[in-house]
Amino acid sequence: MPQKSFSLSRVYQLLESDPVLLVMASHKGKHNIMTLSWHTMMEFVSPLVGCVISGRNYNFDALRLTKECVLSIPSAELTKQAVGIGNCSGSKVDKFKKFKLTALPASQVAAPLIAECYANLECRVVDTRMMNRYNFFVLEVLKAWIDPAQKNPRTLHHQGNGVFMVAGDTIKLPSKMA
Amino acid sequence: MPQKSFSLSRVYQLLESDPVLLVMASHKGKHNIMTLSWHTMMEFVSPLVGCVISGRNYNFDALRLTKECVLSIPSAELTKQAVGIGNCSGSKVDKFKKFKLTALPASQVAAPLIAECYANLECRVVDTRMMNRYNFFVLEVLKAWIDPAQKNPRTLHHQGNGVFMVAGDTIKLPSKMA
Structure with a gap:
């Protein structure tokens, strides 16, 4: 549950397989959480993450106005x-109260970390040029945290319409793709 | 191996969990294939897919110039x-020869489908405004195909540096996220 600093250059290893994320934003003194599946890595270092956050989400305005959020896995x-x-x-x-989750203060943004998640990424919005057309935000990860007590966590992957795939086995092959 | 037409409105169910994709482009009479992990759904219907294709890839120029590709899963x-x-x-x-893969003609683009993949998506590039800065292309899926003989295929998910997660079990929960 206590979060430990994690190298920014390894953030892609947390996100590249596209786990379901929680996105926290803080606006007008209120923390909020939403669930996100539509995201992709866009750069290794500094780590950039692109994500689609619908205008119907309460967090859309918070993100647009505060230009900050936390991504939790x-x-x-x-x-x-x-x-x-x-x-x-x-x-x-x-939602923190309803779902009994623990908000921890972040170091660089007003939005909170979630203590129960195995990784937390403090982010700022660095590009909104595709926000109006696609609800697409480009985030830069400023600070990454992991919970070292959670070994080999199995991530969740949404397949649409309430069907989720739970991460299975991992295999290692020689790769130059990184 | 024969591919059957698949509803465009269900394409997000194929891509939302972010499986490793193969991207085919065809340029100057030559088909090519690359592997892609950095992609995200951006719209349900017409289905839009955002993807990062590095300028170091041979397919980058083919995509930029022909504005077409096929995504295979x-x-x-x-x-x-x-x-x-x-x-x-x-x-x-x-690469078709080297890796013994079968190219099938697509219906709407010059790039080929791959017969051995369980899904193939014919795409055109609809937005290149973020191409120069982020190597980011927005694709519209024009036509989708699946191989009905491949039941419950297990997808591959790159976790970086040659480590791949193979899709595990699926669970279904009531969701309004779609």
Whole structure:
């Protein structure tokens, strides 16, 4: 649960397989959480992440106005919470309270980390040129944290319409793709 | 191996979990293949896919000039081929020949489908405004195909540096996220 600093140059190893993420934003003194599957790495160092956050989400305006957020990676043990968070709106619900998650202060942004997640990434919005057309934000990861107590966490991957794949076995092959 | 038409409105179910993709482009009478992990859904219908294709890839220029490609989804049975394709350059190698893959003609683009993959998506480039800065292309899927003989294919997910996660079990929970 305590979070330990993690190298920015290795952030792509956390995100490249596209796990379901939680996105925290903080606006007008209120923290909110949403669930996100539509994201991609865009650069290794400084790590850039592109993500689509629909204008129907309560976090859209918070992100647009504060230009900050935290991305957290839940393991499959938090599946129910992740889905529940995606099924209600921050305009009506305090999701930290409802889903019994612990907000930890971040070091560089106002949005909080989630103590129960195995990785937390503090981000700022660095490009909004595709926001109006595609709801697409480019984020730079400023600071990364992991929970060293969670060994080999199994990530969640949304396949659409409420079907989730839980990460299976890993294999290692010689690769130059990194 | 024969490919059957697949609904465009369900394409996100193929891509949302971010499987490793093969990207085919055809330029100057030559087909090429590359491996891709950095992509995200951007819209349900018409399906839009954002992807980062480095300028160091042979396919970058083909995509930039022809504005067309095919995205194929290999199952884990094609892991060795997918990794091999990512480890050599189309400037030197005929990858269809080297990796014993079967090119099938597409219906709307010059780039070929791959018969051995369980899904093939014919795409055109619809936005290059972020190409120069981020190597980021926005693709529209024009036509989708699946191989109905491949039941419950297990996808591959790159975790960086040659480590791949093979899709594990799926679970279904009530979701409004779609």
